[in-house]
Amino acid sequence: xxxxxxxxxxxxxxxxxxxxxxxxxxxxxxxxxxxxxxxxxxxxxxxxxxxxxxxxxxxxxxxxxxxxxxxxxxxxxxxxxxxxxxxxxxxxxxxxxxxxxxxxxxxxxxxxxxxxxxxxxxxxxxxxxxxxxxxxxxxxxxxxxxxxxxxxxxxxxxxxxxxxxxxxxxxxxxxxxxxxxxxxxxxxxxxxxxxxxxxxxxxxxxxxxxxxxxxxxxxxxxxxxxxxxxxxxxxxxxxx
Amino acid sequence: xxxxxxxxxxxxxxxxxxxxxxxxxxxxxxxxxxxxxxxxxxxxxxxxxxxxxxxxxxxxxxxxxxxxxxxxxxxxxxxxxxxxxxxxxxxxxxxxxxxxxxxxxxxxxxxxxxxxxxxxxxxxxxxxxxxxxxxxxxxxxxxxxxxxxxxxxxxxxxxxxxxxxxxxxxxxxxxxxxxxxxxxxxxxxxxxxxxxxxxxxxxxxxxxxxxxxxxxxxxxxxxxxxxxxxxxxxxxxxxxxxxxxxxxxxxxxxxxxxxxxxxxxxxxxxxxxxxxxxxxxxxxxxxxxxxxxxxxxxxxxxxxxxxxxxxxxxxxxxxxxxxxxxxxxxxxxxxxxxxxxxxx
Numbered sequence: 001x002x003x004x005x006x007x008x009x010x011x012x013x014x015x016x017x018x019x020x021x022x023x024x025x026x027x028x029x030x031x032x033x034x035x036x037x038x039x040x041x042x043x044x045x046x047x048x049x050x051x052x053x054x055x056x057x058x059x060x061x062x063x064x065x066x067x068x069x070x071x072x073x074x075x076x077x078x079x080x081x082x083x084x085x086x087x088x089x090x091x092x093x094x095x096x097x098x099x100x101x102x103x104x105x106x107x108x109x110x111x112x113x114x115x116x117x118x119x120x121x122x123x124x125x126x127x128x129x130x131x132x133x134x135x136x137x138x139x140x141x142x143x144x145x146x147x148x149x150x151x152x153x154x155x156x157x158x159x160x161x162x163x164x165x166x167x168x169x170x171x172x173x174x175x176x177x178x179x180x181x182x183x184x185x186x187x188x189x190x191x192x193x194x195x196x197x198x199x200x201x202x203x204x205x206x207x208x209x210x211x212x213x214x215x216x217x218x219x220x221x222x223x224x225x226x227x228x229x230x231x232x233x234x235x236x237x238x239x240x
Numbered sequence: 241x242x243x244x245x246x247x248x249x250x251x252x253x254x255x256x257x258x259x260x261x262x263x264x265x266x267x268x269x270x271x272x273x274x275x276x277x278x279x280x281x282x283x284x285x286x287x288x289x290x291x292x293x294x295x296x297x298x299x300x301x302x303x304x305x306x307x308x309x310x311x312x313x314x315x316x317x318x319x320x321x322x323x324x325x326x327x328x329x330x331x332x333x334x335x336x337x338x339x340x341x342x343x344x345x346x347x348x349x350x351x352x353x354x355x356x357x358x359x360x361x362x363x364x365x366x367x368x369x370x371x372x373x374x375x376x377x378x379x380x381x382x383x384x385x386x387x388x389x390x391x392x393x394x395x396x397x398x399x400x401x402x403x404x405x406x407x408x409x410x411x412x413x414x415x416x417x418x419x420x421x422x423x424x425x426x427x428x429x430x431x432x433x434x435x436x437x438x439x440x441x442x443x444x445x446x447x448x449x450x451x452x453x454x455x456x457x458x459x460x461x462x463x464x465x466x467x468x469x470x471x472x473x474x475x476x477x478x479x480x481x482x483x484x485x486x487x488x489x490x491x492x493x494x495x496x497x498x499x500x501x502x503x504x505x506x507x508x509x510x511x512x513x514x515x516x517x518x519x520x521x522x523x524x525x526x527x528x529x530x531x532x533x534x535x536x537x538x539x540x541x542x543x544x545x546x547x548x549x550x551x552x553x554x555x556x557x558x559x560x561x562x563x564x565x566x567x568x569x570x571x572x573x574x575x576x577x578x579x580x581x582x583x584x
Contacts, residue, residue: 006429
């Protein structure tokens with residue numbers, strides 16, 4: 001798909017690479033973001049990568065779309081420059097009992113056993129497409145096709161913080177208690193967002209994530225360590 | 241004693257705001273900040289603060305505060321708003337000027353009929369810690385402000401200065417009054433292609449009303465429904481402040497300072513930044529019309545409004561001694577106590 005430039009008012013220029021959830025589109029978005037961040041044109045306030053576009057916020061007192069677009073266009077041809085700095089995170093998840101209120105229903109709807117659902121969800125490496133909805137809320141994909149389900153017809157008013165959820169082709173973690181319509185198949189004791197950390201959001205767009213099943217005892221012990229600020233989520237360089 | 245403003249009654253939704261939390265939208269943190277950035281900056285200028293300092297944003301109904309500092313210099317900005325002081329020297333002070341109050345004085349803020357939004361600044365600023373570079377309150381994730389919440393009864397808003405400096409009080413010249421029913425200007429898009437031409441015409445021709453389901457995240461509009469030509473469930477992208485998002489119901493929502501950073505509904509148009517302060521001053525039930533402008537015009541309006549603001553700041557003048565008690569603005573009050581319910 002051809003790259004499109006769209007204005008979202010007088011302070012935002014959207015560079016759109018596609019119209020679906022797609023890993024190649026995401027890589028182009030993330031690459032342009034990295035290039036702009038490494039050497040931002042004058043007047044850029046911040047950039048926000050999403051599934052299909054990079055939104056470039058700017059200050060009309062310092063620049064304009066007429067100046068920005070020609071400054072960004074040549075950056076689109078920088079080709080297969082690989083992104084650097086992405087991390088692979090290992091996230092402990094308890095897929096049991098009260099932590100997984102929708103696991104049985106997901107199993108029923110998909111025709112799988114709960115054990116199969118957990119094995120599928122914890123058996124692959126996910127790509128963090130973007131953060132949004134709430135501070136630190138990661139949209140990750142792709143789910144194995146067998147787990148794809150529409151959102152719940154009946155959204156919950158209160159989804160607990162730490163809930164591991166799935167819907168459509170994606171999986172996510174709720175950093176805060178909030179309303180939500182995704183299926184809850186587990187929970188993690190780790191803290192997804194903490195404004196006091198040097199990097200407040202645990203994941204960055206473009207990171208990779210694997211889920212590791214833990215039991216309720218391990219959940220409780222990690223939760224205690226997190227509360228004492230004595231827990232470091234496990235991560236390393238991405239292995240493709 | 242830590243100098244502060246003791247909250248006797250908090251008002252409907254009074255929060256600490258500055259010019260926003262810039263640079264964290266990529267990790268899902270909304271910008272927040274003042275709904276009317278010019279109002280906040282003027283309030284700061286009147287008490288001699290840098291314009292980006294934090295102040296109290298007051299929506300729909302104002303708080304009552306007891307001064308817990310030797311003296312404090314305050315300024316209130318908001319069309320038609322006024323500040324009344326009960327104490328040794330009782331007085332009523334119209335918005336748009338600074339005033340010095342003393343320990344034990346009771347200050348009551350009356351929000352004007354013309355604008356539901358006003359700003360109370362204090363000389364030296366409000367002494368709350370910055371979170372991610374900003375003092376702005378974002379209630380949903382409890383970031384910034386006073387413990388991440390709107391003002392609560394009995395809380396104390398800490399002030400940076402225990403007594404006001406020796407200087408003359410300042411006032412702003414009366415602003416040229418723009419007609420209140422002037423349409424809100426929008427730039428069409430980014431997803432106007434999801435709507436038929438007739439639907440775009442409806443957006444620009446019809447009168448809408450501000451729904452009671454309005455808060456700092458967004459303003460729901462009542463009026464004709466805006467039907468989608470294609471589906472309404474788009475793959476999420478970023479949301480700019482002022483975006484007019486149209487969910488499946490067809491009832492548009494204008495996204496304001498605390499809006500989510502991303503969303504999955506088509507955005508038919510985006511309110512230009514120069515007109516966002518007017519939205520901040522709207523109450524439930526207020527009528528709204530939209531008119532479309534070209535992007536280049538919107539960018540130029542933004543620059544012109546900034547130049548106008550610079551002229552206004554240059555024209556701040558000393559207040560005549562102990563004069564200018566404006567009782568008229570108080571008689572004109574007829575407060576509506578609306579509800580800013582969330583819509584999640």
